[in-house]
Amino acid sequence: MTNENTILIWGAGAIGGTLGAYLIRAGEDVVLVDIVAPHVEAMNRDGLAIEGPVETFRQPVKALTPDQVTGRYKRIILAVKAHHTRDAVRALKDHLADDGSVLSAQNGLNELVIAEEIGAERTVGCFVNFGADWLEPGRILFGNRAAVAVGEIDGRITERAKDYHRLLSIFEPKAVLTDNIWGYLWGKLGYGALLFVTALTNASMSENLASEKHFPVFRRVGQEVMAIAKARGVSPLGFNGFDPEAFMPGASEEAARRSVADMAEFNRHTAKTHSGIWRDLAVRKRKTEVDAQLAIIADLGDEAGIPTPALRKLVGLIHDLEDGRRELSWSTLDLMLEP
Numbered sequence: 001m002t003n004e005n006t007i008l009i010w011g012a013g014a015i016g017g018t019l020g021a022y023l024i025r026a027g028e029d030v031v032l033v034d035i036v037a038p039h040v041e042a043m044n045r046d047g048l049a050i051e052g053p054v055e056t057f058r059q060p061v062k063a064l065t066p067d068q069v070t071g072r073y074k075r076i077i078l079a080v081k082a083h084h085t086r087d088a089v090r091a092l093k094d095h096l097a098d099d100g101s102v103l104s105a106q107n108g109l110n111e112l113v114i115a116e117e118i119g120a121e122r123t124v125g126c127f128v129n130f131g132a133d134w135l136e137p138g139r140i141l142f143g144n145r146a147a148v149a150v151g152e153i154d155g156r157i158t159e160r161a162k163d164y165h166r167l168l169s170i171f172e173p174k175a176v177l178t179d180n181i182w183g184y185l186w187g188k189l190g191y192g193a194l195l196f197v198t199a200l201t202n203a204s205m206s207e208n209l210a211s212e213k214h215f216p217v218f219r220r221v222g223q224e225v226m227a228i229a230k231a232r233g234v235s236p237l238g239f240n241g242f243d244p245e246a247f248m249p250g251a252s253e254e255a256a257r258r259s260v261a262d263m264a265e266f267n268r269h270t271a272k273t274h275s276g277i278w279r280d281l282a283v284r285k286r287k288t289e290v291d292a293q294l295a296i297i298a299d300l301g302d303e304a305g306i307p308t309p310a311l312r313k314l315v316g317l318i319h320d321l322e323d324g325r326r327e328l329s330w331s332t333l334d335l336m337l338e339p
């Protein structure tokens with residue numbers, strides 16, 4: 001039987017947990033699903049603690065591991081890391097109603113993978129830029145508010161997109177319902193590529209972005225991503241300091257300088273000082289989303305005949321860090337200055 005009202009949030013870490021706590025607090029019927037059993041136990045036992053400068057509260061929640069989920073649902077919000085998307089969608093597929101949909105609250109082009117698995121007609125796009133860190137079972141830091149957008153992947157404004165927008169607006173009152181979700185997703189790919197650069201050192205995102213010496217690296221990486229977006233006919237959108245036009249072919253150095261400085265300024269005011277990428281490398285000691293987020297852009301560049309030497313080099317350096325061949329340091333970032 002289809003469960004019309006309950007929303008599953010599949011992946012209840014930093015992003016899924018924060019969204020879930022807000023929706024449940026507002027009275028929505030939400031079940032959190034996560035593969036980390038101690039996290040699920042802690043949430044059921046003590047509630048989910050949201051901490052940090054935005055708001056601090058402990059929310060009673062219902063949480064399950066994937067094997068405990070029964071029934072079929074109309075709305076599932078997916079919030080696993082990009083490289084776990086396919087496995088997660090395969091696991092949730094049997095619990096998705098025929099006329100249900102999955103909303104991707106992730107970084108990357110996950111909508112393409114989700115659509116492959118469950119059909120484009122059951123896939124809804126979403127973009128999130130707020131900052132959160134999973135601290136330990138049952139505890140999440142909500143570091144800062146930031147842009148959120150939702151939209152159908154074919155650009156139509158549908159009733160279900162309006163419904164997801166209503167839900168996301170509970171969490172972020174400025175959430176946007178868009179007919180250009182790919183514009184936001186490619187904007188975030190550009191923003192995210194710059195964050196991968198900041199993850200090469202132990203300094204904060206804003207310290208890295210403010211490094212005059214490394215400005216040419218940020219500009220080159222941003223330019224490669226935006227050139228590919230343009231070649232694919234996407235109109236990338238800007239947010240929270242990132243200005244896609246500043247990295248487009250022919251844009252002035254001054255424009256890129258302004259955008260990188262604006263990103264540094266935006267990230268100076270968050271309690272989440274480092275990106276999720278850095279956190280995976282330095283704190284969680286695990287693989288990052290580099291292949292699912294960055295290598296995929298470089299592959300799309302190959303398809304479009306656009307060279308991506310800076311992106312390829314960055315992917316290689318992140319792999320080196322993942323595999324312990326290099327250390328997080330300014331000298332690792334200096335390697336990006338070499339041709």
Ligand SMILES: NC(=O)C1=CN([C@@H]2O[C@H](COP(=O)(O)OP(=O)(O)OC[C@H]3O[C@@H](n4cnc5c(N)ncnc54)[C@H](OP(=O)(O)O)[C@@H]3O)[C@@H](O)[C@H]2O)C=CC1
Binds near residue numbers: 010016087129132
């Ligand atoms: N954190 C942030 O500030 C932001 C993150 N994002 C994006 O949001 C997405 C989610 O990131 P984030 O919340 O930080 O990641 P987290 O690692 O904090 O949360 C993901 C959770 O999903 C769990 N998980 C993994 N595979 C499955 C599965 N098959 N079924 C159920 N649960 C699973 C993870 O377990 P395990 O840890 O064992 O893998 C983890 O508990 C990413 O694409 C990220 O780039 C976007 C904007 C900001």
Ligand SMILES: CC(C)(CO)C(=O)C(=O)O
Binds near residue numbers: 107129146272274277
């Ligand atoms: C830093 C942030 C929140 C974007 O602002 C992010 O997307 C990440 O941690 O990867």
